[in-house]
Amino acid sequence: MKPVWLLSIAAIALAQEPPRVTRQFDVASVKAVQPGDLPPSPVAPNQITTEPGRLRAQSVSIDALIAYAYDVQPSRIVGLKSDLGIFDVEGKAEGSYSRAELCEMLQGLLTERFGLKLHREIREMRVGRLMIGKDLKLRASELTEADPHGFTLHTSERPGFLKAKASAISLQWLTNDLSAHRSTLVVDGTGLKGLYEFDVDFEVDMAEMRDKSVPVRDAANHLWEELLSGLGLKLQNGRKERVEVLVIDRVERPEPN
Numbered sequence: 001m002k003p004v005w006l007l008s009i010a011a012i013a014l015a016q017e018p019p020r021v022t023r024q025f026d027v028a029s030v031k032a033v034q035p036g037d038l039p040p041s042p043v044a045p046n047q048i049t050t051e052p053g054r055l056r057a058q059s060v061s062i063d064a065l066i067a068y069a070y071d072v073q074p075s076r077i078v079g080l081k082s083d084l085g086i087f088d089v090e091g092k093a094e095g096s097y098s099r100a101e102l103c104e105m106l107q108g109l110l111t112e113r114f115g116l117k118l119h120r121e122i123r124e125m126r127v128g129r130l131m132i133g134k135d136l137k138l139r140a141s142e143l144t145e146a147d148p149h150g151f152t153l154h155t156s157e158r159p160g161f162l163k164a165k166a167s168a169i170s171l172q173w174l175t176n177d178l179s180a181h182r183s184t185l186v187v188d189g190t191g192l193k194g195l196y197e198f199d200v201d202f203e204v205d206m207a208e209m210r211d212k213s214v215p216v217r218d219a220a221n222h223l224w225e226e227l228l229s230g231l232g233l234k235l236q237n238g239r240k241e242r243v244e245v246l247v248i249d250r251v252e253r254p255e256p257n
Contacts, residue, residue, distance in 0.1 A: 025055075025091035025105045030113050030254050033059050033086040051148060052096035055106060057089040062114065062251060065089065069106040070246060071172065073179035073186070078123075079248035084114075087254075098145040110251075117250040122242050128182065129189040129236045130175055136232035141195040143168035149195070151177075153227075161201045164227055168195045178235075181220050186235070187243065202230025 048057040048068050057065060062084045067074045091105055110116040143149075149168035156163040171188045178186040204226050208214050228235060 023105050024108050026093050028091040031088045050099045050102050053093050055091045055102045069103050073176050075179050075185040076245045084253045113254040115252045118246050118248050121247050123245050127241050128186040131189050133232050133234035137198050137200050138196040141168050141197045156201045163201050165199045167197045200230045
């Protein structure tokens with residue numbers, strides 16, 4: 001029998017290994033986007049969409065690609081020391097694959113084309129924790145991960161309100177999106193599993209939204225807080241927790257196709 005300390009070291013090493021990639025795209029392209037080619041709208045960049053057998057990323061950064069491939073918040077990725085640019089990425093595979101399977105293929109593409117090497121560590125970070133509040137408005141979805149998920153936000157017919165609508169989203173997706181718009185990592189403390197949908201109107205401070213003297217990040221944070229309240233969720237801030245992060249050991253700008 002191996003000594004206990006050898007077994008412990010082996011267990012730690014295994015825990016830090018990234019998931020083994022077994023699936024690959026049949027056809028994939030990676031194209032660097034020049035600054036002059038970026039869409040004029042601030043909403044258009046950083047979009048990644050999937051459908052059975054296809055993944056498409058339009059005007060995304062390398063950290064956004066890694067975050068999507070490994071289903072983590074960008075704030076959980078450490079060690080990216082340089083700006084590698086913005087990319088259009090598309091991968092296709094024969095057959096029907098779920099989002100999770102397409103993400104596994106994206107991991108392989110990042111390894112092959114970007115030379116990505118990473119490992120996992122547990123670090124202490126200040127986080128926000130998403131919790132269940134009052135009058136939860138989330139409904140369990142009958143869709144699966146193979147179905148497209150969606151989220152829209154637009155003005156409501158009610159003055160002073162916005163309408164938020166979502167389908168086939170997980171609480172992990174919601175915390176990922178929250179983290180992308182905040183300066184701190186947000187983790188899921190609701191215990192809710194599976195996919196959900198919602199269609200809610202929630203009241204917002206329109207004067208603040210139109211006030212150009214209010215920093216965009218502050219206005220966005222307030223908007224998210226109001227949306228969470230409308231959904232029956234709440235955010236606890238300022239706690240330090242030990243969380244898993246992805247540490248980038250190596251990544252480089254890919255050669256053109």
